[in-house]
Amino acid sequence: MEALKFLRPGRVAPFTRVTWPPPGQWLAAAAPPELCRSGVHALLPDVLATWIAQELWRVELDGGQELAPGIVVAARGRLLGRVQAWSDETAREFARACAAHARRHTRGLAAEYAADAAAAAEKGVAGDSATRVGYMAARAAEAMTPGGFAAERRWQSRWLADRLGVPTR
Amino acid sequence: MSVPELTCEELVEVVTDYLEGGMPAERRLLFEEHLAFCEGCQTYLEQMRETIRLTGTLMEDDLEPSARDALLGVLRDWKRR
Numbered sequence: 001m002e003a004l005k006f007l008r009p010g011r012v013a014p015f016t017r018v019t020w021p022p023p024g025q026w027l028a029a030a031a032p033p034e035l036c037r038s039g040v041h042a043l044l045p046d047v048l049a050t051w052i053a054q055e056l057w058r059v060e061l062d063g064g065q066e067l068a069p070g071i072v073v074a075a076r077g078r079l080l081g082r083v084q085a086w087s088d089e090t091a092r093e094f095a096r097a098c099a100a101h102a103r104r105h106t107r108g109l110a111a112e113y114a115a116d117a118a119a120a121a122e123k124g125v126a127g128d129s130a131t132r133v134g135y136m137a138a139r140a141a142e143a144m145t146p147g148g149f150a151a152e153r154r155w156q157s158r159w160l161a162d163r164l165g166v167p168t169r
Numbered sequence: 170m171s172v173p174e175l176t177c178e179e180l181v182e183v184v185t186d187y188l189e190g191g192m193p194a195e196r197r198l199l200f201e202e203h204l205a206f207c208e209g210c211q212t213y214l215e216q217m218r219e220t221i222r223l224t225g226t227l228m229e230d231d232l233e234p235s236a237r238d239a240l241l242g243v244l245r246d247w248k249r250r
Contacts, residue, residue: 015201052205053205128206
């Protein structure tokens with residue numbers, strides 16, 4: 001199956017620090033796939049906004065299973081190609097879109113969260129800062145409506161998938 | 170309905186469990202979701218990893234005798250408390 005993977009510069013996995021081999025070469029896990037413990041992990045477009053990092057890659061998984069919402073795990077996987085549309089500029093666009101979306105329907109404390117997100121959006125880069133703006137905007141949404149956090153994250157992930165041209169389910 | 174998440178303080182409390190692999194999958198997922206947006210906790214985790222790496226490679230002969238004696242003194246005092 002095909003999925004997506006955010007990596008740090010140099011094809012480094014954000015949590016395990018494993019360096020993925022060049023595109024086309026398989027990365028095999030040492031143990032059977034288990035959520036957040038072993039196996040090659042990748043994303044479906046539904047949850048892109050939560051896991052942003054500097055590089056976004058299309059990956060092929062050998063028999064991947066969705067073990068948590070939007071998270072697929074397999075015994076092995078390989079990079080197919082970089083999603084070139086994901087860059088610092090796209091990250092700033094994303095951050096601005098998140099902030100603007102949150103500001104449209106917030107007031108009181110939530111509006112303050114949204115304003116913080118808007119202020120941070122201009123410094124957004126494809127690494128951590130765009131992620132933080134998305135998080136702040138989602139917190140603003142939650143401050144307005146219970147369940148707003150998850151709904152805002154879904155909206156953000158759809159925005160990213162549309163902007164980056166990756167197919168959604 | 171509140172958002173299921175870890176705070177920075179909670180992350181610091183459970184970082185050893187995370188590094189030792191002793192955390193249930195759902196908790197690890199929350200831990201990593203927090204790391205994804207929190208630069209401070211990313212730095213903290215890196216520092217913990219580096220500390221473990223360095224102390225794991227430290228051998229008795231690597232220490233100056235005075236440093237070894239000072240360290241043993243601290244440990245003896247700590248044990249008496």
